[in-house]
Amino acid sequence: MKNNELKVTKVLAFYLGGQILGLVLGVIIQTLISGAFSTTYFLDLSSWLFGVLLSLLGFFYSLVGYYGLVKGLVWQVVGTLAGALFVSLIRFFMGLEPFNLTTFGFSEPAWVVGALVGTISFMAGVGAITDWYKWALGEKTADHHHDIEGFKKYFGVSLDHKVIGIQYTVTSILLLCIGGLFALVFRTELSNSSLEFLSLQLYNSLMSLHGMVMIVSILLGIAGVINYLVPMLIGAQDMAFPRLNAFSFWVAIPAAVILLSSLALGGFDTGWTGYPPLSVRAPLGMSMFFVGIWVAGWSSILGALNLIVTVLRLRAKGMIAFRMPIFVWAATATSIISLTATQMIGLAFQLVLFQRLMGMPFFDPTKGGNPVLFQHLFWFYSHPVVYVFILPGLGVISELLPVFARKPLFGYKWIAMSSLGIALVGFLVWAHHMFSSGMNEYLRVPFMYSTLLVAVPTGVKFFSWIATLWQGKLTRDLPTPFLFVLGGIVVFLLGGLTGPPNATVSTDLHLTDTYFIVGHFHDTMFGGYIFPFFAALYYWFPKATGKRLNETLGKIHFWLMTPSFLILTLFMMRVGLLGMRRRIADYDPALNFDVWHLAMTVSAYLIAISILVFIFNIIKTVRGKADATGNVWNSRSPEWLVPSPLPAHNYDQEMIVVGEPYDYGLEGSKYVEFIQKEVL
Amino acid sequence: MSDNHNNLSSQLNQGLVIFIVLAFLTFIEYMVAITNQSLLLLSIAATIKAGLVLYYYMHVYKLAKLDEDADQSSLTWKITTNRLGFWLFILSDAFLFAGLLVTRFNLLGLTRPDLNQVLGLIVTGVLLVSSFFMNRAETYIKAGNKNGFIFSTVVTLVLGVGFLLGVVGVEWQEAPFSAGDSAASAVFFMMTGMHAFHVLTGVIFLGIILNNGRRDLYSSENYWAVEAATIYWHFIDVVWIFFYPALYLIGILG
Amino acid sequence: MQNKKHFIIITVLILLVSVLTYYALLSIGLMPVSASIQSKPIDWLFDLEFKLIAFFFSLIMVPLVYSLVVFRRKDGDETDGPHIEGHTNLELIWTAVPLIIVIALGVIGADNLKQVLAVDPQAHQVKVVGFQWGWRFEYPEGFTTNTLYLPVDQQVLLNLESTDVLHSFWVPEFRIKQDLVPGQITEYRITPSLIGNYKVRCAEICGTSHSYMEAPVIVLSQADYAVWRDDQIKLAKEQELASAGKPDAGRGQVLYQESGCKACHSVDGSKGVGPTWDGLFESNVPLADGTTVAADEAFVRESILMPSAKVVKGYSPNAMPNFSYLKDGQVNDIIEYIKTLK
Numbered sequence A: 001m002k003n004n005e006l007k008v009t010k011v012l013a014f015y016l017g018g019q020i021l022g023l024v025l026g027v028i029i030q031t032l033i034s035g036a037f038s039t040t041y042f043l044d045l046s047s048w049l050f051g052v053l054l055s056l057l058g059f060f061y062s063l064v065g066y067y068g069l070v071k072g073l074v075w076q077v078v079g080t081l082a083g084a085l086f087v088s089l090i091r092f093f094m095g096l097e098p099f100n101l102t103t104f105g106f107s108e109p110a111w112v113v114g115a116l117v118g119t120i121s122f123m124a125g126v127g128a129i130t131d132w133y134k135w136a137l138g139e140k141t142a143d144h145h146h147d148i149e150g151f152k153k154y155f156g157v158s159l160d161h162k163v164i165g166i167q168y169t170v171t172s173i174l175l176l177c178i179g180g181l182f183a184l185v186f187r188t189e190l191s192n193s194s195l196e197f198l199s200l201q202l203y204n205s206l207m208s209l210h211g212m213v214m215i216v217s218i219l220l221g222i223a224g225v226i227n228y229l230v231p232m233l234i235g236a237q238d239m240a241f242p243r244l245n246a247f248s249f250w251v252a253i254p255a256a257v258i259l260l261s262s263l264a265l266g267g268f269d270t271g272w273t274g275y276p277p278l279s280v281r282a283p284l285g286m287s288m289f290f291v292g293i294w295v296a297g298w299s300s301i302l303g304a305l306n307l308i309v310t311v312l313r314l315r316a317k318g319m320i321a322f323r324m325p326i327f328v329w330a331a332t333a334t335s336i337i338s339l340t341a342t343q344m345i346g347l348a349f350q351l352v353l354f355q356r357l358m359g360m361p362f363f364d365p366t367k368g369g370n371p372v373l374f375q376h377l378f379w380f381y382s383h384p385v386v387y388v389f390i391l392p393g394l395g396v397i398s399e400l401l402p403v404f405a406r407k408p409l410f411g412y413k414w415i416a417m418s419s420l421g422i423a424l425v426g427f428l429v430w431a432h433h434m435f436s437s438g439m440n441e442y443l444r445v446p447f448m449y450s451t452l453l454v455a456v457p458t459g460v461k462f463f464s465w466i467a468t469l470w471q472g473k474l475t476r477d478l479p480t481p482f483l484f485v486l487g488g489i490v491v492f493l494l495g496g497l498t499g500p501p502n503a504t505v506s507t508d509l510h511l512t513d514t515y516f517i518v519g520h521f522h523d524t525m526f527g528g529y530i531f532p533f534f535a536a537l538y539y540w541f542p543k544a545t546g547k548r549l550n551e552t553l554g555k556i557h558f559w560l561m562t563p564s565f566l567i568l569t570l571f572m573m574r575v576g577l578l579g580m581r582r583r584i585a586d587y588d589p590a591l592n593f594d595v596w597h598l599a600m601t602v603s604a605y606l607i608a609i610s611i612l613v614f615i616f617n618i619i620k621t622v623r624g625k626a627d628a629t630g631n632v633w634n635s636r637s638p639e640w641l642v643p644s645p646l647p648a649h650n651y652d653q654e655m656i657v658v659g660e661p662y663d664y665g666l667e668g669s670k671y672v673e674f675i676q677k678e679v680l
Numbered sequence B: 001m002s003d004n005h006n007n008l009s010s011q012l013n014q015g016l017v018i019f020i021v022l023a024f025l026t027f028i029e030y031m032v033a034i035t036n037q038s039l040l041l042l043s044i045a046a047t048i049k050a051g052l053v054l055y056y057y058m059h060v061y062k063l064a065k066l067d068e069d070a071d072q073s074s075l076t077w078k079i080t081t082n083r084l085g086f087w088l089f090i091l092s093d094a095f096l097f098a099g100l101l102v103t104r105f106n107l108l109g110l111t112r113p114d115l116n117q118v119l120g121l122i123v124t125g126v127l128l129v130s131s132f133f134m135n136r137a138e139t140y141i142k143a144g145n146k147n148g149f150i151f152s153t154v155v156t157l158v159l160g161v162g163f164l165l166g167v168v169g170v171e172w173q174e175a176p177f178s179a180g181d182s183a184a185s186a187v188f189f190m191m192t193g194m195h196a197f198h199v200l201t202g203v204i205f206l207g208i209i210l211n212n213g214r215r216d217l218y219s220s221e222n223y224w225a226v227e228a229a230t231i232y233w234h235f236i237d238v239v240w241i242f243f244y245p246a247l248y249l250i251g252i253l254g
Numbered sequence C: 001m002q003n004k005k006h007f008i009i010i011t012v013l014i015l016l017v018s019v020l021t022y023y024a025l026l027s028i029g030l031m032p033v034s035a036s037i038q039s040k041p042i043d044w045l046f047d048l049e050f051k052l053i054a055f056f057f058s059l060i061m062v063p064l065v066y067s068l069v070v071f072r073r074k075d076g077d078e079t080d081g082p083h084i085e086g087h088t089n090l091e092l093i094w095t096a097v098p099l100i101i102v103i104a105l106g107v108i109g110a111d112n113l114k115q116v117l118a119v120d121p122q123a124h125q126v127k128v129v130g131f132q133w134g135w136r137f138e139y140p141e142g143f144t145t146n147t148l149y150l151p152v153d154q155q156v157l158l159n160l161e162s163t164d165v166l167h168s169f170w171v172p173e174f175r176i177k178q179d180l181v182p183g184q185i186t187e188y189r190i191t192p193s194l195i196g197n198y199k200v201r202c203a204e205i206c207g208t209s210h211s212y213m214e215a216p217v218i219v220l221s222q223a224d225y226a227v228w229r230d231d232q233i234k235l236a237k238e239q240e241l242a243s244a245g246k247p248d249a250g251r252g253q254v255l256y257q258e259s260g261c262k263a264c265h266s267v268d269g270s271k272g273v274g275p276t277w278d279g280l281f282e283s284n285v286p287l288a289d290g291t292t293v294a295a296d297e298a299f300v301r302e303s304i305l306m307p308s309a310k311v312v313k314g315y316s317p318n319a320m321p322n323f324s325y326l327k328d329g330q331v332n333d334i335i336e337y338i339k340t341l342k
């Protein structure tokens, strides 16, 4: 007990110490830059962010020492400074001004190169590229790595897909909280008309970062769920390329740091879409945003590559395509999109970066550039990516429904194919975001048709789910994961059904860039991702830890979040139809939207509270004792047939598929059998 | 032994034939471009060239050999898996270059920047010859011929550096415009720059396999790193097969 | 038998809930008033889509809730559900029917768009210039305003131009939205159908003050419009004569407020997107290239007509749009006004 208290004191001390040190450092830097001291620097956002950075470092340091994540972050800071100084030196020799006080000391190219060098340093520091480096030198490395015991392994490089899956998931939840916090801040500003406590510029930065941080959070979240589940579901020991897997995860950390640093480096005001020419004029933060996403893109691409190879090569014996768990189909469809389309957003951002840094006028019409080109490149990725968000979520719904309804998944093949269908048609619809953009007019009608087409495979999923539920034998007391599945279906239905009005061109001309769209995509993303994500967390938590999350707290979480969320988005749509534009810090009081906005803000806070309940639940459960090591949900899936948590190499016995995955209600049927591994 | 030898020389010969066809097609492209403006002919020629490289130099057909039942800890199984992963990476990267081509046609349409045609033809030739030697390097290591491998790799590497110097050192300096002048110049620098960046990484890759090859780390069974470097190098060539006409040949001077 | 009963019940429920949902939606009053001919087909399509939404929402929700309530395990029941793996015909039906609906919706949508875009060759034209962060309306008769006046029941073609970044022209009551793209002239056709006061609101994020990029739109009867237009023509002539004669700080101040300078330049010393004008005249202005320049008339004139020629230190070079459309006299008026602030 005594020991525990000491530990808590230590952690707190390091946390606060870091915060104070960072704050002081920030003030000193600002004093140096401006040449004069002012007490207002203590209130300045960038000083505080320095504080947050150091406090997190201190926090982790007190937990694990100079190891893994902590080492990586320190190396990142050093690498960033080294890269930036190097560029400044070159500038000096080229006769350019080496430093620039209006862009936080370094010139913009120096910051950008610094960020990239910092990323590489991070990877070297954390140790995610050590083996490759050795290979290049022709050295041999151990085939298997053994993870250190205890929670410390989560802070350093591990090659175990389950550890990486959890690392991804926790990072994702952290980013969700950060992005959510931004939303809470700007929602507070929106609670009534007139500008109260945010400046216009800060509102724009927070709003834009909210969008992108949430999207990165989703990308990491699905990567987490996919990483944790897919090898387990297909009976593999690990992913096909474990080192690449670790790389994909770790590179997302410096990416997130760079992305968030944009807030301290002047912010930016373009929304998450970063359209030029505005993004060419925006402050330094814009470049950090671009670089951050560019790096995060690599995480996505490499993760997807790894997954496709895993699914193609590592399935258990007898697991033909149409006997794969349905989630694996969804994960594969998702990965096809991430693998290919991500390059386009990388390119789009790269082009703007080069226009900012070198004046290459890709999007400057006075020099033959074309601002609309950016939008095509951007949406070629960013539309398909919305299906990246939802396909794994819909996969989770399809995976869990039969377990709780105690019935086979209705129309398995149709659901599997509809995932691929959505992914492929999703590639052909991007210009529906550009109906009013001034692109060639004849493109509008074909893109309307292709967009509407997505409703068909999505509909197949919905109808098949309903047919699965029909006559299903649900328990009297609906368990939390199932509640989240239901919530997901309902909310995603609302989001999906508000898609067609956006797709028919003439109605979209009214809807585009209004809160109706904001409502549409919060519904689709919550319904298609957040709800299923929570369902997955509640459902597989016992698998990962041997402990089951508290049901009562889980239900409080659900019943607090769902109605608040419905109010939030339905009101968004309402004010949107009536004329509320998106991305505005302040709205005309004459529109009489104040009441509606106040209700939305209150709902946002209720959602946040529900998430705090969830986090509390996790902490409480993790500290409790392991009493759910068996088949908690009475599932047929292989991972539940063995005790939880799984050993490092998943299954001690070899798995063979002998039947259909979802034959609930069929006496004596089996999906898999385990046989003793041949001892060599 | 002699069977192996026969096999080697027939494979080397195949590489040579393909090289001659590629060179011939490149020449045709050039002639087409300076005599009449046929977008269609140029696209067909480029597609044929890319197809030849994909099949004969990059051995894309090997992807079909998935031997599902093989022992998952065997070397062949691992290499097959690696190959699949590497091709997926190539596919992903191809989207980047496709995006650059889209950018080029969106911004410039059927006009092209004013570039030094002779130099363009020379660097294209250099890259093509380097591909020829890359193919030989792979063929040699497959036959267990270390010296042949080393010689061919060195030649490839030198040609690769030569290409870089030609584009970055000469073409960039000579261009009658700078990056900031117009969208056309920006596109030119971005396309050649991204391609050159890949050549640079390819050269580093070649350096690594050369070094490790010298130290006998590859054998005729286990030369995956060489195969990967080969695929990568030829991929860079395929990209240039499309970039060369797109930058130098297609359209009228803008 | 049992099954048939269930199906009949949910069919009835689905229809009932659809109708109720639809009327609930209607009764809330979802759309702002319609003030243009073009909004009629758009609202009609919205209505159709609300019906579709109501129907499909019920189609999914009713059986969902019904299953939850009716088929739930009774106490003590431990059995699994019936082993039904799928039903190919059903799957075909619920693929084909939405497909047909979707294609029909596409055909309707395309036709609807055609109605919305219908061209009246007689339409009169106004040039609309959007800039960070304001609107300017240039009438072919030679005068420029900051409020858009339109005659009712007559089609107008707005030629949209942007001087800096993307903006979007939107009057919610007209329904349609169109982006302004630098380097391109985009078109916006509208036929106002209801006399009244509206607002154009910029709907594409365009930087700091995007929220406030609004301007009044006033739809007048055709007779009132003609009177207003003749007034403006006369006024413009008078003003031109006056400014050509003697520059006047009062007119300069009005221009300061109406041409958009106010969005970036304060006159009380506070810092905005651009430098304040307080004490500007005849001060020494430090430039980005390290030199300083005396703020005389020539410098101010150049800063207005070619803002990027000399960039003030600490400000970004492309922030200020080009104001070369201002007439000489107007520039003189502004300079006169700036002089009074020194």
Ligand code: HEA
Pocket: A273, A386, A387, A389, A390, A432, A433, A434, A435, A451, A452, A454, A455, A456, A458, A459, A460, A462, A493, A495, A496, A497, A498, A499, A500, A502, A503, A504, A508, A511, A512, A513, A517, A520, A521, A524, A525, A528, C052, C056, C060, C098, C099, C101, C102
């Ligand atoms: C997870 C994310 C997600 C998902 C799944 C979707 C799904 C869909 N989206 Fe959405 N969308 C976004 C996220 C998503 N969207 C985001 C983030 C934006 C804004 C980006 C920005 O500007 O910042 C956006 C914006 C957006 C626009 C651009 C609006 C604008 O800015 O002008 C359009 C236009 O067509 C659109 C359409 C659709 C359609 C038709 C679907 C369809 O896939 C929906 C299909 C589902 C159904 C239709 C319901 C179920 C089907 C049935 C029950 C069958 C029967 C139904 C019929 C026959 C109709 N979306």
Ligand code: HEA
Pocket: A176, A177, A178, A179, A180, A181, A183, A184, A187, A207, A208, A210, A211, A212, A214, A215, A218, A270, A271, A272, A273, A518, A522, A525, A526, A530, A568, A581, A582, A583, A584, A585, A600, A604, A607, A608, A609, A611, A612
């Ligand atoms: C998955 C994606 C996702 C999610 C989950 C959310 C969640 C929320 N969003 Fe977000 N939103 C986007 C994606 C998302 N959003 C995108 C892409 C945009 C477009 C941006 C753009 O236009 O460019 C957008 C834009 C957007 C707007 C429009 C802004 C504008 O146009 O001006 C609004 C306005 O209300 C809003 C509100 C909210 C709210 C209230 C939540 C709430 O659900 C948030 C709930 C709160 C939390 C989840 C945090 C809870 C946690 C804590 C409080 C704990 C904190 C403590 C610790 C750190 C431990 N969002």
Ligand code: CUA
Pocket: C130, C131, C132, C133, C166, C167, C168, C202, C203, C204, C205, C206, C207, C210, C211, C213
């Ligand atoms: Cu102009 Cu927003």
Ligand SMILES: [Cu+2]
Pocket: A382, A383, A386, A430, A432, A433
């Ligand atoms: Cu979309």
